[in-house]
Amino acid sequence: MPDPVIAQKGPYPVAVEAGKAYFWCACGRSANQPFCDGSHQGTGFTPVKYEAADSKTVYFCGCKHTADPPMCDGGHAKL
Numbered sequence: 001m002p003d004p005v006i007a008q009k010g011p012y013p014v015a016v017e018a019g020k021a022y023f024w025c026a027c028g029r030s031a032n033q034p035f036c037d038g039s040h041q042g043t044g045f046t047p048v049k050y051e052a053a054d055s056k057t058v059y060f061c062g063c064k065h066t067a068d069p070p071m072c073d074g075g076h077a078k079l
Contacts (some may be wrong), residue, residue, distance in 0.1 A: 001013035001043075001044040001045070002043070002044070004026060004027050004028040004045065004065070005029050005064065005079065006062075006063045006064060006065070006076075007027030007028045007029060007034070007062050007063070007064060008062035008063070008064065008071075008077060009023070009056060009063055009076045010049070010062050010063070010076055011059035011060060011061060011062055011072035011076075012033060012034040012059065012061075012062050013057050013059055014034065014057065014058055014059075014060055014062045015041075015055075015056070016046075016052035016055065016056065016057075016058055016075075017042060017055050018052055018053060018054050018055045018056050019051075019052065020051075020052050021049055021050070021051050022035060022049070022051075022052065022060075022070075023035055023036040023047040023048070023049055023050075023068065024036065024047060024048045024049075024050055024060055024061070024069065024070030025039070025045070025047060025064075026028045026040065026045045026047055026048055026064060026069065026070075027035070027040040027043050027045035027064070028064040031041070033062065034060035034061070034062060034070070034076075035040045038063055048069045048070045050070050054062075058071065058073065059071060059072040061073070061075075061076075061079055062076065063075060063076035065079060
């Protein structure tokens, strides 16, 4: 499988709503970052489902190289 496209070298802060599901783009090709828009078709990547337990701001990975998908783990600092 190819490496994902680096959408940005930093996280995407998103205000999520409790009980709502979000689908994080794992391939980096989506025009709707950090969320999936189906651009991964044929790449071998699939989106990662995130279900918000609480309403709060979370930080979705923008570089697509996190060890804790879909959350940013600071890995972009090593790219």
